Amino acid sequence: MAKFFGTNGVRGKFNELDPTLTLKLAQAIGTYFKFGKILVAGDCRLTGPTLNAAVISGLSSVGCEVIDLGIVSAPTAEFMIEKTKAAGCIIITASHNPPEWNALKVVDGKGVAVSKERGEEIEKLMLDSKIKLAEWNKVGKISKYELAVRDHIDAIKKVLSSEKIAKIKNNKIVLDCGNGAACTIAPKLFNELGLDVLTINSHMDGRFPGRPSEPTEANVKELIAAVKTAKADAGIAWDGDGDRVIFVDETGNYVIGDKVFALSIIWKLAAQKTNGERNNDIITTVATSKAAEEVAKKYGAKTRFTAIGAPYLCEEFVKKPGAIAGEEVGGVIWPEMSLAKDGFYTAAKMVEALSEKPLSKWLSEVPVYFNVKTKIEAFGDAKKQKIVARVLNCAKKNKLKFNQIDGVRIDFPDTSSWVIVRASGTENYVRFFAEAKTEQKAKELVEQYKKIATG
Ligand code: MG
DSSP states (O other): OOOSSSEEEEETTTTTTTTHHHHHOOHHHHHHHHTEEEEEEEETTHHHHHHHHHHHHHHHTTTEEEEEEOOOHHHHHHHHHHHHOSEEEEEOOTTTTTEEEEEEEEEEESOOOOOOOHHHHHHHHHHOOOOOOOOTOOOOEEOOOOOOHHHEEEEEEEHHHHHHHHHHTOOOEEEEOSGGGGTTTTHHHHHHHTTTEEESOOOOTTTTTTSSOOOGGGGGGHHHHHHHHHSSEEEEEOOTTTTTEEETTTSSOOOOHHHHHHHHHHHHHHHHHTTTTOOOOEEEESSSHHHHHHHHTTTTTOOEEOOHHHHHHHHHHHSOSSSSEETTTTTHHHHHHHHSBBBBHHHHHHHHTTSSSOHHHHHSSOOOOOEEEEEOOOEEEEEEEEHHHHHHHHHHHHHOOESHHHHHHHHOOTSEEEEEEEEEESSSSSEEEESSSHHHHHHHHHHHHHHHHTT
16 A cells, blocks of 8 residues: 555645655655656645755656756646656646645656556655665756746647637637646737637746635636626636646636536547547546536447546556546546646637637537535545445445446446445545436435445
């Protein structure tokens, strides 16, 4: 069991993920990547520069060449892996977490985020003291590269349709950068696309004074109001490192992550159909809305499911490529760009789609579902497993359709509702998540399975 690595990297407050631990982890990561060239990047959190110094020192001390990209978004850093032929990348960001948190997100040379299981291998190197300092004349070279944002913007512009972009020139959009890494790229990108850009929270501040960095509906009220006041065509908001994105349509409706993914599937598969491309599988986690699966089916595409967490999506992609991958919180992987969840390319594709019709009209193509989430406290793995096992037994006894890709997911015979029950890997909880055609039904399902699970 990994001690430090979670679903997506090593995360902690400053007294947990401190400079000493960070340095040791960086040495182990450098060793794991066989002393190759490693990119280092980070968001604008106040502890960022301190941890950046520790990461660079750790990598260089075992002999890795280090290229410091400075403060850039996670998708920008990940985009640079292939371009620089790096052996890996460490991004210092706690994503959507509050400002007192920070984390090391680790990505390999193929662009695949390092999972908990691979993290465990890295920890073994660290704990077994397999770290060897480089000879004094073999420490890794450290350099800076300051054009990563420029490169990323150019790559995005290159794959967008210039015809469609010409049609949306002067469309008005409001960007909420949440004072995070999105500030480094979003205003510039959309200005260069010729849009009339209004921004809020667009100066970097590692205390996130404008709003919490997770772009939930409650946290982007200011953006929703601004879209209405400005009579804008759309609003866009990112999380702290810019991999997740949400939209606001021209009527002020909040577009949740699940729907961002469903829309992305439509845009991607419609384009593939036009181009006559064949491989159209979509890849998503077992906690994603049926809406994604349904829109994919409309285009004749199959859905492949993985466990919850971005690394599993990437791993599945490398095993067998697909058209697009995504998770329910608004992270979408577009393989033409990289294996990163790229919130900027996703937003640019939305803006491109506005050349055909308004965002609210696009949304009417996405089937409506309601989700309800809850959790119960459970201390220790044995207790958690017992709770999940009760749900599994119930599914077997009642001959319900289920899978165990991550916890237990039951798909009900009405084909529109399902429930997933899974033990949290990092916290003392078992989580319940239900989806149905009505909110009432989703609520009932969650309550029903909570009862079954607690015996
Ligand atoms: Mg993020």
